[in-house]
Amino acid sequence: MKSQVATLGPGSAQPSAGAPAASVAGEPVGVHATTRSWLALEFPGLSLAALGVASADAPRAVSAHHGRRAHVLAANEAARAVGVAPGMDVTAATAVCPALRVHGHDPQAEAAALQGLACWALGYTSQVSLQPPRGVVMEIGASLRLFGGLGPLLRALEEDLRAMGHEVRRGIAPTPTAAWLFARAAASTPVHGVDRLADSVARIPVACLDLPPAVKGDLQALGSRTLGDCMRLPRDGLGRRFGGELLALLDRALGRSPDPRACFVPPPCFERRMDLAVESVDRGLLLEAARRLIHELSGFLRARASGACAVELELAHRGVPATRVVLELVSPCSDAQRLLALVGERVEHLPLHHEVCYLGLRVHRLQELHPHTGDLCAPRGRGPEGVLQAHECGHRAQRLVERLGARLGADAVRVLESVADHRPERSSAEIPWHLAAGRRGEPPRPSPGAPVWLLPRPRPLQGGRNPASVDGPLHVEHGPWRIESGWWDGEDVARDYYVARSTRGTRYWLFRECREPRHWYLHGIFA
């Protein structure tokens, strides 16, 4: 049984059984935290994704300048299929692929996209740090138990990344630097345990290091093509020739020196924007962009243990004010699938008259999300299945209301509210559901045989002592009931209500004013 020490500090070395053999000057392996496992993700296509062209059908590439020459930084799949590779000269790339469109590198957009990805990664672990320009390093040792092991966690990550359309290279190691090196070298086999770390690190080619090209060229001229070759060289000589940077990198990778990483802190509010590759009204493209934003939002919400109560989607047009769509949610939600369903529903039926140049997503209201607890004693239920049904019903009703509101507009879906007022037109109200939360209705008032249907406004009828016809001669059956109310707000009513039946069989609810002019009105219909 190996005894492993979990303290950080350069000095206190503790040799453990099975110490790695390769060490530049025979120093014993330093202290390390062995329960930690780091996952590094590199996104080679991030510069393309930031401009929205990663998944385009036409070949696209992003170029960066090095002095006077421009070389290809990243190429999308269509371009790589034709033969364009990162590192090529731009002129060579256009010669290979005449249809290639080359975009300039936008470091700010790339940095914003990386921040968005870090927000998404916060949904899987609380310790995420950026590895600019195109990488994210996260500590997953503490999350393995929650996700049920490394396999399920990696599968969940891959699924999300596939849904967002990002290309990724990953590496897993006990130290963050080693994990990053594995990612750069596309060595995706996880390495657990520091004893096996040195062998795997030794296999990494020198070209993957984040060092100036001159240093890498000198190393290769010396014959060291892999890090293992470097580690076999004498330590002080290596330090004198190439400076302390290379040695520090090796020490951090092998766990001999501490490697503290700054934790990424999510911004206080989520406000992201995604450029579209082509200005268009194609809803498929819009949904594609919305999907990425929503995955990032979901991670952000999970990191803060909150849910979004309302989400605003902004579709910006050129020269015209942007279209803003606000989606209300019945209960705070951090689930990407639910948000995506609502946004998809709305975008599909949104009238788009102008082309959209970018898509923005903002959260309006955040609320702390409490884990769901079941209720054993439901007020309405017919037994154990009854309890389950009442609960399930509530969830389904929520989804239904959200869906209807997403497509028809939040004001089209209403609930009933009763108001303490004798005047029939005031005693009931239909209010949009998102305004009704938390409002308690008044207890029922006895009403003298009021019908279910009320006209929006009482319709005047002709008539003297008896009402004239509505759609035929009327025969008064019951009445009168007097309602007098409302002297305090200026809408004073004093009415005598009657139930009348027409020759065609319809029953109406009429009233006659008690004061001058004593007109007859039709107020309701008995259904």
Add this chain to the structure above:
Amino acid sequence: MEGALDDLLRHPALWRAAEGVRDAGAGGYPATVACGFPVLDRHLPGGGWPLGALVEVLYREPGIGELSLLLPALAHLAGEGRWLAWIAPPYRIAVPALQAVGVDPARVLVVRGTDAAQVPWAAEQALRSGACGAVLWWLRGRRAERGGGGARGEGFRQLRRLQLAAQAGHSLGVVFRDARAAAQASPAVLRLLLVPAEQGVQVTLLKRRGAAPACVTVDFARHPAR
């Protein structure tokens, strides 16, 4: 010998026309909801409004009792915790009247203010979701009549979709149409034509499962629901 015959007749796969259709309730729900008027319940297959199916109520004039026939069943469904969806009702709803009948207004969802093309979509969503015990929508007006042209016209297809949605969500779907639509074919399992009668309404069951059309008069005066 008689025992064997009885066992055979009790077999669930055997359907006897005299008993009407017996649906195995899915998820613990009963297959019908009693409508609350015994004279009508006797004539409805299964003893009530069919859950998981479409019911068409046809009438010439509103206000003859078309909603009163349904209110006791709606009260029962709301009491069980399921929602009631009213889509594009023709008038405002008076809450005290609903409370007087026993329908819980907290379980009523009203969809209003949308154009007529969205009404069938909203009804379909409400039926399919399973959250609503009953979905009521009104298809009246000249546009609705034109839409139902032909046996296999657009209107028929739309109603068929709604019937399938009601089955999926195990909800009662009620569509209110003009009496002129009685001549058109419809996929609804139950079709009622309402004509005003002296104290109540005369219900002609134009179509029902497992039995011939019949005519029955429901007297509202006997029931305090009104």
